[in-house]
Amino acid sequence: MSKRKIIIAITVAIIVLISGGVLVVSLTGGNSASKQVELGNKYLMEGKYEEAILAFEKAIKLxxxxxxxxxxxxxxxxxxxxxxxxxxxxxxxxxxDPARPELYIELANIYIEENNIEEAIEILEQGYEERKSREIRKLLDELKAKLEVTGNAALEQSTKQNKAEGGSQNEGEQSAENNGAGSIEKKVVTFKDKLLESVVRVRINKSKGDIYNTDLQGIEKIAINIIPNFYTPESSNEIYTETEMENFDDLAFFPDLKSVEIQDTNIDSSVLESLAKLKNLSKLTLKLCEINDIRAISGLTNLEYLYLESVHTSDVDALRNLTNLKRLILYSRQISDISALSSLINLTELDLACHKVRNISALSNLTNLKNLRLIVTPEMDISPLSSMTNLEYLYLSGNQFGDISAISGLTNLKKLEVWRSQLCDISPLSGLTNLRELNLAENKISDISALSNLTNLEKLYLSDNQIRDISALSGLTNLRELFLSSNQISDISALSGLTNLRELYLLNNQISDISALSGLT
Structure with missing residues (x-):
C-alpha cells in the first residue's frame, strides 16, 4: 500500500548547540510559499475565491x-x-518581473472588462516592449481592430468574412429556416439600433439582406457593453455588444431571449420600460448603471435570477412582485429598506451587501433559503437569522461584527464563513454538528473549545487569530484540511490523531516540537 500524501506547512524554531552557543534556525517545510500558491490555484479552480485570496496572501507574506x-x-x-x-x-x-507576458495580458483583460480598450492597448504595448511575446502581439492586434470596427465598419468586416467563407444571403436564410423556423411566423425585423444589427449579422453570418425573426431563434442571452473573457469563446446562443446600445426596444425581436446583462452604461430608468416588455426573461443583470428607478421591472414575474449592483436606487419595492426569483444578488450603498424581500418566498440563494440596511427581519420569511451571503454593518440586528433554520451555507462579514448567538440554532448548516469580522466568542457554534466546512480566519479568537463537538468537520480555517490551545481539535478526526497559521500555538500534540489530514498549515507560530506529526506522513 502506498503512503498517502500530506501537505504540511510549518514554521519550526530549532535550538542547535554550536560551540557552546545557541543558534535559532527558522525552517519552513516543503517550500511553503509554493504550497500556498498551489493551494490558491486549487481553490480558484473550485470557485472558492475567498479561500484562494487567503492562500495567495499567505504565499506573499512568506x-x-x-x-x-x-x-x-x-x-x-x-x-x-x-x-x-x-x-x-x-x-x-x-x-x-517586468518580462512576464501573462501579467500584461491579465491586466489588459481587466481593462477590457471595464470597457477601457485604450488602456488595455497601452499596457500591452508596454509589455511588448519588455518581451516580444506572440501572445501579447496577437491580443494587441485584435484590440486595435476592435477600436476600428464600429457601425458600418463592423458590417463591412462581416461581409468580407462571409464572402471568404463562401456564404450568401440565400444560404443564411435557408439555414435559419431549417433551424426551427416553423415554430413562429416568419417576419422581417428592422433594427433601430445599428450597432446591435451589425453584431447580430456577424453572429448569424448574414452580412446583407433582410433579417427575419426566425434568424434570431436560439439566441437566449444578450450582454450589453460587455466584452467576453478573451480566453472564453462566446456560446452560439449569446450576443455581446462591446459598446452601449441606443435603442433597447430591439430586444423584443428575439423570441427565445431569456437573459439580459447590462454593465457600466449611461442608460437611465426609461430603458427598463423596454426590458419590461420581455415577459419571458428569466435572468437579468444590471451592473454600474445610471438607473435610479427600477419600478418598471416589477412586471417581469418570470425572473428567476436578478443581479443589481451599484444602480442608483434606494427603493426596491418593485421586487415585491418577483415571487419566482430563486437567486437575488443585491449590492448597493443607497438601499436601506429591504422589507420588499419578505414576499420572495421561493428564494434559495441571496447575496446582500447593502451598507445602509439595519433591519433584516424581512429575511425571516424566506424559509426556502439555502444559501445566504450577508455583509453585516455595525448597527445591523442579525437576530432574524435565528428563524432561517433551512440554511445550509451562511457567509457573514463585517468590520465590527462580534456576536453570532443568532445562528446557534441553525443546525442544518454545512458550510459557515465568518471571517475578517473582529469575532472573539464562538461558543454559539458548539451545536452546529452538521458543519463540514468552517472558515473563521482573520478574527480575534483565542478560545476554540466550542469546536470540540463538530466532529463532521472536513475543512477548518482558523488562521490569523490569537489561538494558543488547540486541544479541542483532537477529536475532529474527519478533518482533511486544517489552517492554523499566524496564531500563538506552541503545542501541536492534539493533532497526532488526525490521520485523515491531507493539508495542514502551521506557519508563523511558536512551535519547537513536531514529533506529533510523525504519524501523519
Missing part, C-alpha cells in the same frame, strides 16, 4: 517577491469583482 502568488491573487480578485485590487497586485508583480 515570499514577498513571489510573482505566481500575485498573479493568482489578481485572478481571485477579478472573480469577486474587486478589479481595483487586481490591478494593483498585477502592477506590483510587473515591478518584480
Amino acid at each position: 515570499d514577498p517577491k513571489n510573482v505566481e502568488a500575485r498573479l493568482g491573487l489578481a485572478r481571485a480578485y477579478v472573480a469577486v469583482d474587486q478589479l481595483d485590487k487586481a490591478e494593483e497586485v498585477l502592477k506590483e508583480a510587473m515591478e518584480i
